[in-house]
Structures are given as structure tokens and as C-alpha cells.
Amino acid sequence: MVAVFNKELLSWYLITLKLRETVESAVPTSPAGAPLLESPEQPQQGQKKQQQTPSDSLQIVIEGDEENHEDHEETRSPDFDWVISIGEKLKQAGQEDAACSWSKLSIYRVPRYLREGDDRAYVPQIVSLGPYHHGKKRLRQMDQHKWRCLHRVIKRTNQDIKLYLDAVREIEEKARSCYEGPINLSSNEFVEMMVLDGCFVLELFRGVAEGFKKLGYPRNDPVFATRGSMHSIQRDMIMLENQLPLFVLDRLLGLQFNNSDQKGLVAQLALIFFDPLMPTDEPLTKSDRNRLESSLGCATTFDPLTDQGGLHCLDVFRRSLLRTGPKPEPRIWINRRSNANRVADKRRQQLIHCVTELREAGIKLRKRKTDRFWDVKFKKGILRVPRLLIHDGTKSLFLNLIALEQCHIDCGNEITSFVIFMDNLINSPEDVAYLHYCGIIEHWLGSDADVADLFNQLCQEVVFDINDSYLSRLSEDVNHYYNHKWNTWRASLKHNYFSNPWAIVSLFAAVVLLLLTLTQTFYGVYAYYRPSS
Structure with missing residues (x-):
């Protein structure tokens, strides 16, 4: 019988042939001088010699099909297909790893472990920017307004749309590398999306x-x-997944002004x-706003953010919050874990005690007059x-x-440090009420x-x-003051007996009564031992 094997069986056939040659070299021959094992190319007696037939696909015709096929199935490992599949997966992973440019990644998909708290906070509800939420049904209504914007830009600048498309196509690869994972958009679709969203x-x-x-644009x-x-x-536009690379916006704005040198504008x-999203009620002053608006008419402008660079609008917003931001002053809170590469411990996020406990220890809270919402100070028992x-x-x-x-390795953790600090301060509505009474928190919630x-x-x-927080030293000072027993006793005395005028009067009356009683007792005892003559 004759059978035709594919490439895979050819490889096994060559391996078997090599094994037989090895065995023949080691096993003694018969007295007649013939080898005990014959090569498949040598036809046995009573069998017909078959010639190989050429074909486009690699094929081999051998004799003794049934016997050789059974031998092949016996020598083949049962885990052979499994090992082959793992090899293919590793090869695919290597190709994907080589294709990804992790160093340029700046616009991330929010990790699943962060989304468990509130997924709505990370997903746009009205407008989509970039590829992550592109084409979603509930966001398509804004697309017609995007096209209207692009038409107005082209009409106002009297330029050809091809100028914008060609400019963005030059930086397409760089823009794609800013996003995480493969982008399932063709080159034309990606360029069109960047131009439309960017304008x-x-x-x-x-x-x-x-x-x-x-x-x-009309008033209505x-x-x-x-x-x-x-x-x-x-x-929606401040969300991490809804960002456009800043260099794409710089390129498009440069085309509108016919000046490519628009970095920083x-x-x-x-x-x-x-500005309305700033977490402080100290908005831009009129002079600051006028200075920024007047710079729009200049060909070249100075922006204090350009020396640091910007990834996207969220990164620019964060840098503006920390423009003269804090420098972390790490402190080793646990001496036995003094190794340099410490792993962040979820169990140790307690920077400071809550407001109620701090007040019981005699620590006062006051509002600090500054527009830097992160700038917390502590001195002489007063937390500002x-x-x-x-x-x-x-x-x-x-x-x-x-x-x-959390995602970008070149970012610090200043915002995270401050939010965790405030989370430690606030454990109950009573804490919020006292902070509101002190003027520290102003809220528009229910x-x-x-x-x-x-x-x-x-x-x-x-x-x-906790050791990599700019508030670690301040928290250590507050906790040291909190742990001093005398401060707690003094605060308890003040709270119980000096909290209002009537308590002070009652305490004063009690002290006077006690003094009079002691005086009366003294003179009574003195008269007994030293009677008057």
C-alpha cells in the first residue's frame, strides 16, 4: 500500500531515518553481512518498488504504509500537539512584544481593579476622543458637530483638508504608539479620527x-x-481614556495659524x-487670564509647561496643579523593611488620624490661605x-x-498622596462638618x-x-504630637471645662468653693493645736 504524507510527517520520517542509522551503526550485522535493519529506501523482497512523484506541495511516497504509519503513531508523544500550540503562542507573544513601543505609551486603558469603584467616572458620556471609545453608539450624536467644526475650520482658514490629513499621516505611527494595545483602525480611519477629534x-x-x-458660531x-x-x-475631555496626544494638537493648531512653532500654546x-474643574475655589485671577488670552495673538508664546513637556491634556492639567509642586520627602516608617526596593503595602495607607481623633488630642485645624490645594502645613499643634x-x-x-x-511610571504620586491624606482625615459626616466649619471644605453635594x-x-x-509620600514627614510630626499623653489630657481638660462660658463659670465657682473649704479646714485645725491665749 502507498500513502502520501504532508510536511509534518516528513519531519518525523527524517527523524526516524536518523535513529535507524544510529542504531545500525551500533548493532552488529548478520553473518551474510546484511544489516539487521533496512532503510526504507531499500525495498524488501516481494514488494514493489515505488518511485517518488513530484508535486507542488512537499510529498513523499513510501512503501509499507500501514506498518510505518502505526510505528509513527506509537513514537509520537501524546502531548505533541499541546507543545506545538504553546510554541505558537510564544512566537505570537514575541511578535507582539517586539511591535509594542512601551516607552512611548502615555494614554492608558484604566485597569480593571480601579474600575470596580465607579466605571462611569472613566467612560465618556457625551463625546469620544481617540480610539478607545470611537464609534460607540451612544457617542455618535456628537460626530455631526465634529464634522461641522472641521468644515468651519477649513472655511475660516481657507485651506485644503488634504493639508491636515497629510500632516497627521506623517506622525501617525508616533500617535499610535501613545495608545495601549492594538488599534483596530486602518491608516485612513486613524488619520481621519485624529483630524476630526483634534480640530x-x-x-x-x-x-x-x-x-x-x-x-x-451663532448664539443658539x-x-x-x-x-x-x-x-x-x-x-469627558479630562478622562484618561479620552485623550489625544498633545503633539497632534500642536501640529493641527500650527496649521491653522500657518506657523509650525506653536508648542505650548x-x-x-x-x-x-x-479652569472650572480646578479643585479649589481660587480661580485664575483676571490678570492671569488676561495674560494667557493676550498671548493668543503672539506668534511665539512662552509656556512654563513646555520645559517639562506634556503628554496630553490630563497631564497638562495635573502639571498645572503641581506647577510649583511638592517634593516628596520619604521617611522610613518601618525600620525592619529598610530595603531600597520596597513593595507598596495595601495595609499601610494610614497617614494620619481622622479629624475627631485629632481634636481629642488637642490638634487644631485651620484653613491655609493659598491656591495650592496640596500645600498642607503643621506647626505647634495647628494643622493648616x-x-x-x-x-x-x-x-x-x-x-x-x-x-x-498609577499607570504612568514617570508620574509622581502627589495627587494620590493628598487624596489618601484627606481620606484619612474624613471618616464620618461629623468630620466633614467640622472641616466645613473651619472653611477647609466647601461642597456643592447633597x-x-x-x-x-x-x-x-x-x-x-x-x-x-506610605514611604514615598510628600506628606510622610508632616504625618509623622502630627502623629508624634498625637501620641504625647500630655497633649491629650490638656485637650480633654479644655474640652470638658473650657468649652463654653458657663462651664468656665462653674469651674471657677468650684475652685473658689474648694479654696474656701480648704481655708476653713486649715483655720479649724490651726485653732485646735494653737489655741489663742
């Missing part, structure tokens, strides 16, 4: 800074004149646009915390800032309980290294 973002930035009327425009929807658009426009404004967009803002710090729940949920799944 839409720039129109919003310029409209807020210069005025939409100046750009040619459904997007650019509706104040209610603008807040929701701002909240987009960052300035972004700061003006996202800057004023913090809480609104309905604060939760999403802080969650996306924390996600950026109740103090909502504010307490907000901070208690922000860092539920965040892993944080």
Missing part, C-alpha cells in the same frame, strides 16, 4: 478663550453656546478651558489645610488623576455624608507606598 478639541479651546462668536449653537452641556463635555488654551472645593465633577477628576499616576462617602471611595483599590 473639535481646538475649536472648544479657542472658543472658551477667545469667544465662540469670534470664531463664527447646540454645543458651543449651551452652558449646561459644556460642563459635561469638559468632564495648546497647553495654555487647555488650562483656560479646564488649604480650601478645597467639592462639586459633582470632583470624583471623576480625582479618579482619572490617580489612574494616570450632604456631608456624600462628601465623606466620596473620599472614602476614591482610593479603595489604590496601592500606595
Whole structure:
């Protein structure tokens, strides 16, 4: 019988042949001089010699099909297919690893462990930017307004759309490398998305800074004149998964101004646009706003963010919060874990005690007059915390800032440190009420309980290294003051007997009565031992 084997069986056939040659070299021959094992090419007696037939696919025709096939099945390992499949997976993983440029990654998908708290805080509800949420059904309604923006830009600048497409195609590969994982869009689709989304973002930035009327939009425009929807658009555009690379926006804005040297101008426009989301009630002063707006007419502008570079609008916003930001001062809280490469421990995120406990230890809380919401100070038993404004967009803002710090290795953990610090301070609505009484927290939420729940949920799944916090030294000083017993006793005395005027009067009356009683007792005893003559 004759059988035709494929490539895979050919390899096994060659291996078998090699084994037989090895065995023949080691096994003695018969007296007649013939080998005990014959090669398959040598036909046995009574069998017909078969010639090999050429074919496009590699094929081999051998004799004794049934016997050889049975031998092949016996020598083949039962785990052969499994090992082959693992090899193919490793090869595919190697190709994907080589294709990915991890060093350029800057726009991340929020990890699943962070999404468990509130997935809505990371997913846009009105407008999508970039490939992660591109084409979703509920976000398609904004696409018509994007095309309207692009048409108005082309008409206002009197330029050809091909100019924008070609400019973005030059940086397509660099832009793709900013996103995580494969992007299932063709080259034309990706370039079209970047141009469409980028021009839409720039129109919003310029409209807020210069005025939409100046750009040619009517007063009753459904997007650019509706104040209610603008807040929701701002909240969507600050999300980590909804970002565009800053260099793409720089390139598109340079084309609109016919000047490629526009680095830093987009960052300035972004700061003006996202100013209402600042977590402080100290907005940009009029002089600062005028300075930024006046720079729009300059060919070259100076931006303090350009020396550090910017990844995207969320990164620019974070850098603006920490423009003169804190420098971490790590402290070794656990001496036995003094190794340099410590792993962040989820069990040790307690930086400081809550407000109620601090008050019981005699620590006072006061509002610090500064626009730097992170700048906390402690001196002589007084903890000074800057004023913090809480609104309905604060939760999403802080969650996306924390996600950026968790994902991007070049980011510090300053925002995370501050949020965990506030989470430690606030354990109950009573803590929020006292902070509000001190002027430290101003919120637009329903109740103090909502504010307490907000901070208690922000860092539920965040892993944080207490030794790498810029507030670690301050927390250590506060805890040292808290652990001093005399401070606790003095605070208890003041709270119980000096908390109001009537308590002070009662204490004073009790002290006077006690003194009079002691005086009377003294004179009674003195008269007994030293009677008058």
C-alpha cells in the first residue's frame, strides 16, 4: 500500500531515518553481512518498488504504509500537539512584544481593579476622543458637530483638508504608539479620527478663550453656546481614556495659524478651558487670564509647561496643579523593611488620624490661605489645610488623576498622596462638618455624608507606598504630637471645662468653693493645736 504524507510527517520520517542509522551503526550485522535493519529506501523482497512523484506541495511516497504509519503513531508523544500550540503562542507573544513601543505609551486603558469603584467616572458620556471609545453608539450624536467644526475650520482658514490629513499621516505611527494595545483602525480611519477629534478639541479651546462668536458660531449653537452641556463635555475631555496626544494638537493648531512653532500654546488654551474643574475655589485671577488670552495673538508664546513637556491634556492639567509642586520627602516608617526596593503595602495607607481623633488630642485645624490645594502645613499643634472645593465633577477628576499616576511610571504620586491624606482625615459626616466649619471644605453635594462617602471611595483599590509620600514627614510630626499623653489630657481638660462660658463659670465657682473649704479646714485645725491665749 502507498500513502502520501504532508510536511509534518516528513519531519518525523527524517527523524526516524536518523535513529535507524544510529542504531545500525551500533548493532552488529548478520553473518551474510546484511544489516539487521533496512532503510526504507531499500525495498524488501516481494514488494514493489515505488518511485517518488513530484508535486507542488512537499510529498513523499513510501512503501509499507500501514506498518510505518502505526510505528509513527506509537513514537509520537501524546502531548505533541499541546507543545506545538504553546510554541505558537510564544512566537505570537514575541511578535507582539517586539511591535509594542512601551516607552512611548502615555494614554492608558484604566485597569480593571480601579474600575470596580465607579466605571462611569472613566467612560465618556457625551463625546469620544481617540480610539478607545470611537464609534460607540451612544457617542455618535456628537460626530455631526465634529464634522461641522472641521468644515468651519477649513472655511475660516481657507485651506485644503488634504493639508491636515497629510500632516497627521506623517506622525501617525508616533500617535499610535501613545495608545495601549492594538488599534483596530486602518491608516485612513486613524488619520481621519485624529483630524476630526483634534480640530473639535481646538475649536472648544479657542472658543472658551477667545469667544465662540469670534470664531463664527451663532448664539443658539447646540454645543458651543449651551452652558449646561459644556460642563459635561469638559468632564469627558479630562478622562484618561479620552485623550489625544498633545503633539497632534500642536501640529493641527500650527496649521491653522500657518506657523509650525506653536508648542505650548495648546497647553495654555487647555488650562483656560479646564479652569472650572480646578479643585479649589481660587480661580485664575483676571490678570492671569488676561495674560494667557493676550498671548493668543503672539506668534511665539512662552509656556512654563513646555520645559517639562506634556503628554496630553490630563497631564497638562495635573502639571498645572503641581506647577510649583511638592517634593516628596520619604521617611522610613518601618525600620525592619529598610530595603531600597520596597513593595507598596495595601495595609499601610494610614497617614494620619481622622479629624475627631485629632481634636481629642488637642490638634487644631485651620484653613491655609493659598491656591495650592496640596500645600498642607503643621506647626505647634495647628494643622493648616488649604480650601478645597467639592462639586459633582470632583470624583471623576480625582479618579482619572490617580489612574494616570498609577499607570504612568514617570508620574509622581502627589495627587494620590493628598487624596489618601484627606481620606484619612474624613471618616464620618461629623468630620466633614467640622472641616466645613473651619472653611477647609466647601461642597456643592447633597450632604456631608456624600462628601465623606466620596473620599472614602476614591482610593479603595489604590496601592500606595506610605514611604514615598510628600506628606510622610508632616504625618509623622502630627502623629508624634498625637501620641504625647500630655497633649491629650490638656485637650480633654479644655474640652470638658473650657468649652463654653458657663462651664468656665462653674469651674471657677468650684475652685473658689474648694479654696474656701480648704481655708476653713486649715483655720479649724490651726485653732485646735494653737489655741489663742
